[in-house]
Structure formats: C-alpha cells, structure tokens
Amino acid sequence: MRNTFRILPVLTGDVSGAASALYELGGMTVIHDPSGCNSTYNTHDETRWYNEDSLIYISGLNDMDAITGNDDRFINAILDAADALSPRFIALANSPIPFLNGTDFEGIAKVITGRTGIPCFYVSTNATGDYASGASKAFEAYVRQMTSGIDKKTTNKTGKIRAGIIGATPLDFANPETIASVVSMLESNGFEVLYSLAMGDLSEGAVSGNLVSTDVNLVISSTGLACAKYLYESFGIPYVAGFPAAGFADTVFRELRNAFKTSKPCISYEEINRNGTDRIIAGEIVTASSIAAGIKKRNDIDVRVVSVCDSSLLAPSGNDLYCHREDDFIEAFKDAKTVIADPLYKHVCPENIKFIELPHLAMSGRLYLKKIPDITGFDPIKEGLL
Amino acid sequence: MDKTIAVKIKDASFPAPFKAGLEFNAPVHGTWNIVHIGMQLPGSHQVYICADNCMRGVIMTAAEMDMLDRISGVVLEEHEMVSEDITAVTLEGIRELLLKFDELPPAVIVFPVCVHHFLNCDLEYVYSNLEKEFPGVTFIRAFMDPIMQKLHITPEQTLRRAMLEVVPSSERHEKTVNILGSDMPLFKDSEIFDLIHKAGYETREIFDTKTFEEYMELGNASLNICNYPTGDLGVKSFSERCSIPYLYLPFAVLPEEIEEGERRLAVSLGIELPDMTDLKTGLDNALDELRAYIQDKPVAIDYTAHPRPFGLAYLLLEHGINVKKVYADSVSLEEEPAFGLLKEKYPDLLIEATIAPGCRVSERLDGDYLAIGQKAAWFCGTKHFVNIIEAKGLYGYKGLIRLSELIKDAYDNESDTEDIVPRKGLGCVSCI
Numbered sequence: 138m139r140n141t142f143r144i145l146p147v148l149t150g151d152v153s154g155a156a157s158a159l160y161e162l163g164g165m166t167v168i169h170d171p172s173g174c175n176s177t178y179n180t181h182d183e184t185r186w187y188n189e190d191s192l193i194y195i196s197g198l199n200d201m202d203a204i205t206g207n208d209d210r211f212i213n214a215i216l217d218a219a220d221a222l223s224p225r226f227i228a229l230a231n232s233p234i235p236f237l238n239g240t241d242f243e244g245i246a247k248v249i250t251g252r253t254g255i256p257c258f259y260v261s262t263n264a265t266g267d268y269a270s271g272a273s274k275a276f277e278a279y280v281r282q283m284t285s286g287i288d289k290k291t292t293n294k295t296g297k298i299r300a301g302i303i304g305a306t307p308l309d310f311a312n313p314e315t316i317a318s319v320v321s322m323l324e325s326n327g328f329e330v331l332y333s334l335a336m337g338d339l340s341e342g343a344v345s346g347n348l349v350s351t352d353v354n355l356v357i358s359s360t361g362l363a364c365a366k367y368l369y370e371s372f373g374i375p376y377v378a379g380f381p382a383a384g385f386a387d388t389v390f391r392e393l394r395n396a397f398k399t400s401k402p403c404i405s406y407e408e409i410n411r412n413g414t415d416r417i418i419a420g421e422i423v424t425a426s427s428i429a430a431g432i433k434k435r436n437d438i439d440v441r442v443v444s445v446c447d448s449s450l451l452a453p454s455g456n457d458l459y460c461h462r463e464d465d466f467i468e469a470f471k472d473a474k475t476v477i478a479d480p481l482y483k484h485v486c487p488e489n490i491k492f493i494e495l496p497h498l499a500m501s502g503r504l505y506l507k508k509i510p511d512i513t514g515f516d517p518i519k520e521g522l523l
Numbered sequence: 524m525d526k527t528i529a530v531k532i533k534d535a536s537f538p539a540p541f542k543a544g545l546e547f548n549a550p551v552h553g554t555w556n557i558v559h560i561g562m563q564l565p566g567s568h569q570v571y572i573c574a575d576n577c578m579r580g581v582i583m584t585a586a587e588m589d590m591l592d593r594i595s596g597v598v599l600e601e602h603e604m605v606s607e608d609i610t611a612v613t614l615e616g617i618r619e620l621l622l623k624f625d626e627l628p629p630a631v632i633v634f635p636v637c638v639h640h641f642l643n644c645d646l647e648y649v650y651s652n653l654e655k656e657f658p659g660v661t662f663i664r665a666f667m668d669p670i671m672q673k674l675h676i677t678p679e680q681t682l683r684r685a686m687l688e689v690v691p692s693s694e695r696h697e698k699t700v701n702i703l704g705s706d707m708p709l710f711k712d713s714e715i716f717d718l719i720h721k722a723g724y725e726t727r728e729i730f731d732t733k734t735f736e737e738y739m740e741l742g743n744a745s746l747n748i749c750n751y752p753t754g755d756l757g758v759k760s761f762s763e764r765c766s767i768p769y770l771y772l773p774f775a776v777l778p779e780e781i782e783e784g785e786r787r788l789a790v791s792l793g794i795e796l797p798d799m800t801d802l803k804t805g806l807d808n809a810l811d812e813l814r815a816y817i818q819d820k821p822v823a824i825d826y827t828a829h830p831r832p833f834g835l836a837y838l839l840l841e842h843g844i845n846v847k848k849v850y851a852d853s854v855s856l857e858e859e860p861a862f863g864l865l866k867e868k869y870p871d872l873l874i875e876a877t878i879a880p881g882c883r884v885s886e887r888l889d890g891d892y893l894a895i896g897q898k899a900a901w902f903c904g905t906k907h908f909v910n911i912i913e914a915k916g917l918y919g920y921k922g923l924i925r926l927s928e929l930i931k932d933a934y935d936n937e938s939d940t941e942d943i944v945p946r947k948g949l950g951c952v953s954c955i
Binding site: 138146153191210 | 525527542543544545546547548550552573574575576577578579580582583586587591592595596597598599600601603604605612615616619620623624636637638640641642669670671672673674675880881883884941945947954955
C-alpha cells in the first residue's frame with residue numbers, strides 16, 4: 138500500500154519544521170530547493186512572517202546545476218547574502234533533489250564557515266519527514282554548534298533552579314500566550330527560566346552560555362527531545378518531557394524538581410496510567426499526552442493519545458497510538474465516541490461522534506489560527522468532554 | 524542605496540536588473556498558483572505525487588479554498604525514492620487513490636514533480652495503465668516541477684497547456700471566440716467585447732464552462748485569444764492542434780500597441796476597426812484627471828498587479844503622475860520598448876527587487892505611497908493600494924480607464940493590507 142491522502146492534508150514537513158525552529162535565533166536558514174519550500178512554509182506554517190524579519194531563503198536550484206553537481210552557485214549565493222546580512226549562524230536544509238543527488242552539505246558547511254567565519258551547520262531534512270523531525274534536527278544541530286568547545290556550566294547565583302524550555306515553535310504553540318504562560322507558571326513555581334528554544338521573549342536567551350547553564354530542561358514537545366538528550370549526555374543537564382496542561386502542571390513541576398535533585402531525566406506523563414479507546418486526543422505527543430494525563434488525574438477519565446508526530450522522536454506509551462497515514466487515522470477513529478483534535482480530522486471521523494476542536498498549526502495551517510488557544514488553559518472538560 | 528535591492532532604471536541592465544542569488548518570498552500571496560488554476564477546470568480532481576514538504580503547500584492551498592474534496596496526494600516516502608521503482612510507486616499510488624472514490628471524477632489532473640524527472644519515471648506507462656483501468660476518466664498530464672522553471676517552462680505554463688491538450692478538436696466551428704489562458708475574467712466593458720459582438724460572435728472564457736462536458740467543447744470555437752503571457756504557450760498549441768486561428772493580445776498599455784492589437788482582432792473577425800480616437804482621448808482625460816486628483820502622491824507599481832508594470836509606469840508618468848518605483852526582479856521581453864523609453868525619459872525611476880535577500884530586511888515604513896499591487900503595498904508599508912493581480916482583466920482603453928478609477932479609489936480609501944495580501948489566490952474563496 139502506498140501512502141495516499143484522499144482528503145486530509147499532510148502535516149507540515151521537515152524543512153518547514155527546521156525553519157520554524159531556527160526562526161528567532163538570529164541566523165540565516167537556506168533551503169536548497171528550486172521553489173516552493175519557502176512559500177509553503179511562510180504562507181501556511183509560519184505566523185511570524187508578516188511582521189517579524191528572519192533570514193530564511195531558498196537557493197532557487199535549477200536542473201542543470203543539480204545534474205552537473207554545480208554547488209558553486211549555491212555557495213556563492215550564500216556568501217553574498219552572509220556578507221550583506223551578517224547572520225549569527227548559517228543553517229543549510231536539504232530538499233528532495235539535493236538529497237537524491239548526494240549533495241555534500243557537511244562539506245559545503247565547512248567551506249562556508251571557512252570563508253565567512255560564521256558558524257554554518259547542516260540540518261539533514263529531505264522533505265519526506267514531518268515538522269517534528271525537522272525541528273528536532275534543527276534544534277539539536279543548533280545546540281551542538283553553539284555549545285561546541287564549551288565544557289562547563291556556570292555557577293548558580295540566584296539559588297533558584299534554572300530551567301530552559303526546549304521544543305517551542307508556533308507549529309505546536311501558535312498562540313504566543315502559551316509560551317508566555319509556561320514561562321510564567323515556571324517562574325511562579327520557583328524556577329528561573331534562562332531561555333526558550335526557540336520562541337517568545339526568552340528565545341534571545343538561547344545562546345551558548347545559557348544553553349549549558351540550566352539545572353534542568355523542560356521539553357514541551359517532541360521536537361525538543363533529541364536536543365535535551367544531547368544536553369543531558371554532554372553537560373549532565375537532566376530534562377523532563379511534559380507540558381503543564383490543565384490538571385497536570387503540578388506533576389510537571391514536581392518532576393522538574395526531582396530531576397534537579399536526582400539528575401535523572403523523565404517522561405513525566407508516563408507515570409499516569411491510562412486505558413480505554415473510545416475517547417481520543419490526537420496531536421503532538423507531549424502536549425496531547427500531558428492533556429490526557431491531566432484529565433485522568435483530575436477526573437479519572439481515560440483518553441487515548443494518537444500521536445501524529447514522527448514516532449522515532451518519541452514513541453507512544455501504553456495504550457496509545459502513532460498514526461501517520463490517512464488510513465491509520467480512519468482506523469484509529471472508527472470506534473471513537475469522542476475525539477479531541479484539529480478540526481480537519483473531522484473529515485476522517487465517524488459522523489456521530491462528539492468532536493472537540495483543538496486546532497494545530499502543523500495540521501490546519503492558518504485555517505483556524507484565531508481559534509488556537511493558550512494550551513495551558515485548554516480544558517477538554519469545559520469543552521464538553523463529559 | 525543598496526544596489527542589490529534597488530537600482531535606478533538608467534543604471535539597470537535588461538532583462539535582469541539584479542544579480543541572481545538566494546531568494547526571499549514576501550508574505551504576499553494574491554497571485555494564483557497551479558492549484559488555483561487547475562480548479563478552474565470544472566469537475567476535475569487534482570492528484571499530486573510528491574514528498575511531504577511539497578505536498579503541504581498544494582493541499583493547504585485547496586484547504587483555504589474550501590476545496591479539500593477536489594485534491595489528493597500520493598506521498599513519496601524516502602525509501603520509495605531511494606530504493607523503489609518510481610514508476611511503480613506512482614502508478615500504484617494513483618490507482619489506490621482512485622479506488623477510494625465512491626464516484627470517479629471525469630477528469631484527474633496529475634502532478635508528478637521534480638523527482639520524477641530525476642528518477643526517470645516512465646509516465647507514459649503510468650498514464651496508459653491508468654487510462655486502461657479507468658476508461659471514464661480523462662487524465663491531464665501536468666507537472667509540479669519548479670526545478671525546470673528557470674531554464675525551461677514553468678509548472679504554470681505546463682498546466683495551462685495540459686488542461687487544453689485534452690480538449691478534442693471539432694469539425695464544427697461556432698461563431699464563438701474563446702478567451703483563454705488567464706485567471707481573471709476579461710473586463711466585460713472593454714472595447715474588445717464590442718468588437719467581437721459587432722462581428723456577430725459570442726465570447727467564451729473558461730469561467731463560463733460549468734461542466735466538464737461544456738469545457739470539452741472549447742474546440743468548436745472560430746478564434747482563440749490569449750491575453751496573459753503564461754497562457755500563450757498552451758493556447759497557441761491548442762489552437763494549432765484544433766486548427767483554430769489564434770491571437771495573442773497582451774495587456775498593452777501604450778496606445779500604439781493597444782490599437783495594433785485591436786486592429787489584428789478586427790482583421791481576424793473580418794470587420795473594419797472603428798475609429799479609436801474617442802477612446803484614446805477618454806483615457807488621456809481620465810489620467811489627467813487622476814493626476815489632478817492625486818497630485819504628487821508617490822506611486823509604486825509591482826509586477827504581480829500588471830504584466831506590463833514598466834509600460835504602465837511609462838503611461839502614468841507621461842500624464843504627470845509621480846511614479847517613483849517599479850517592483851520587479853526581471854523585465855519581461857515584451858517590455859523592452861517601455862524599458863527603453865523609461866530609461867531615456869525617466870532615468871531616475873527606481874526598480875526594486877522583491878526576492879533578493881536584502882528585501883527581507885528592507886524598510887517598509889513609507890506609508891505615504893499609493894501602491895498598485897499587493898507586493899508594492901507590502902514593501903511600501905501602505906494601506907492605500909490597488910488590490911489587483913494579472914491586470915484584473917482590464918483590457919484596452921476602457922480597461923485602463925477603469926484602472927485609473929481604481930487608483931483614485933485606492934487614493935481615497937485605506938485597505939487592511941495585513942489582512943488582505945497574505946491571502947492566497949485573489950478572487951478565490953479564502954477560508955482564513
């Protein structure tokens with residue numbers, strides 16, 4: 138069976154995910170692509186494009202350069218732009234044709250670094266992955282680059298537990314109030330937030346020194362997990378994967394404090410056992426699982442999670458599912474009585490179910506942008522789950 | 524002045540005023556893409572065979588048009604591109620998709636992509652098998668292959684041609700003139716319609732065909748006209764195949780070219796060209812009135828608003844209107860005469876780029892401008908703009924008189940630029 142989509146859109150792709158992750162970090166992201174990658178991304182999947190400048194470009198690859206392996210035009214175009222715009226770093230993203238012809242991006246990145254003095258790194262997208270995969274690779278590549286050669290954490294002077302937020306992009310948190318709320322909740326629970334990787338007021342804090350100075354990291358989406366693992370393995374900074382959803386925030390903060398004490402990472406929502414299959418929440422795995430865990434804790438209602446993001450980043454736990462193909466979703470929803478999901482999933486749900494809308498930019502783009510809530514305040518019980 | 528994004532026309536080279544490099548994409552999306560164009564074919568269903576990231580843009584275009592039921596995709600996965608036979612993947616994918624339909628559409632527009640060229644997909648094998656298995660479906664051979672567009676033809680040109688390739692020729696030629704190849708209905712008050720009707724002909728545009736069957740009767744016309752540059756290839760090819768006389772009548776803005784086009788049309792219709800003096804005077808008066816009304820208001824024009832932005836700039840400047848900038852990354856070969864005239868008479872006119880890297884960070888705070896076109900509006904940061912693409916079908920003297928009224932209206936009234944220009948496909952349904 139081939140991967141066919143009769144009516145559902147596909148999720149935002151990996152190239153867009155990479156661009157979204159790096160948007161606020163002051164660099165220049167270049168997608169080696171003929172046309173379309175940038176337009177698709179900035180039209181449907183980027184809420185900041187109209188008013189907030191970020192250096193994201195395509196190369197405008199043509200067939201002859203692809204066939205003859207002429208990388209000079211690509212390199213020279215980047216050198217010209219870097220010279221004029223002085224980005225903090227340069228990220229190179231791949232697309233199908235350069236992927237198929239084996240373009241040596243690692244080599245090109247070295248050439249560019251050598252000739253500009255600007256850190257340049259490769260984000261190994263190829264347009265076949267989903268946004269979570271692309272954002273994950275971008276966050277990890279960025280952090281590896283920015284922490285290269287650094288081997289110490291700075292001393293904690295405030296006495297508060299210093300936290301970083303990892304995995305923040307509008308693709309999962311399109312309502313900017315969400316990240317502001319997460320920061321505020323952390324602070325009111327005694328944490329000092331050094332950075333948000335990478336959106337919101339604290340995205341500017343995601344610089345080398347801060348990246349290695351936190352005591353603990355909060356991974357709020359699967360896009361941040363690989364990066365958090367790297368920081369744990371390289372700098373001993375433990376992480377907690379979880380989102381402070383209604384009914385679950387206390388658990389997340391408790392686990393963060395535990396992680397600080399024990400230096401052990403954890404997936405916070407896995408401690409809440411859930412069963413049942415007729416109530417479903419579909420979406421990004423960390424946020425959806427945290428919402429489901431909150432419902433279980435507060436109301437003892439079982440909600441099954443259908444993760445829509447690359448399962449190699451974070452596999453579903455217990456009774457939960459990962460769906461990638463349209464047919465998978467049809468199968469997952471066919472016996473459901475209630476579904477909490479992006480409104481476009483209604484197209485593949487049975488007609489007589491209760492559907493609670495939770496728009497997801499990575500699914501419906503800007504179609505329901507104005508309806509995307511601050512997810513910390515999203516309460517399915519109030520929305521009619523009971 | 525940063526010469527990578529702005530150059531005076533006296534210093535600009537033709538047809539490429541700016542050095543090619545990385546490309547920026549402004550948050551301005553009123554122009555139509557292949558999804559919008561394909562949706563004009565009544566009853567058709569679009570199928571794209573591509574990787575996730577490429578699929579996303581086309582499906583979401585349809586979603587914003589509230590037309591998800593008219594588009595589907597076969598997602599190419601990494602292992603399929605690397606290790607499998609792309610011909611088999613493509614054929615099986617489309618076949619599996621069509622088997623999901625309760626009722627098959629009469630026409631399926633198939634869009635293979637760049638990788639199909641590079642992996643040597645045998646598309647004729649794909650189509651011949653599909654046609655055998657689904658005999659009631661007409662398969663339209665389009666492409667979404669932007670990797671070819673710089674050195675060959677664009678996906679848009681390919682699609683416009685493919686949509687007409689399936690129309691059968693007819694032995695019966697009605698007294699009908701087809702006006703094809705553009706996305707905006709031609710301005711019905713234009714003198715071009717007076718000429719056609721005076722000669723006893725009816726007109727028909729793609730928008731007038733309400734069913735696939737009606738669309739398939741386009742081959743029974745007596746004359747085909749195309750006004751839009753990217754439609755020329757397809758309409759010309761269609762005309763030759765169906766032995767229908769063909770006229771390319773571009774959106775001319777200079778009086779000599781307008782009259783030359785209408786003279787050619789009159790000859791084709793077998794009538795005398797009426798005296799155009801009153802119309803020409805009418806346009807001159809309208810532009811003089813516009814000049815008096817907007818006085819020295821600075822004006823910027825972009826290439827998405829009109830296929831002849833340089834010609835339009837020249838026309839307005841000749842009537843004393845203060846055109847300061849033309850936003851265009853290249854100059855169409857059709858515009859070489861206007862480019863030369865501007866260089867000679869208005870050497871300080873600025874050409875500004877829209878895709879050069881520096882355009883991302885250029886100042887966009889000069890709200891004093893009156894813009895013609897969405898891109899000019901965004902780059903100038905103005906709320907006073909003429910919200911049109913593709914000349915809005917404003918053909919001929921009367922079309923330009925109407926354009927002068929729209930400019931005046933934009934001068935008088937503000938628009939919500941931030942709400943309007945990011946919407947895709949001006950004139951289509953927009954659900955955002």
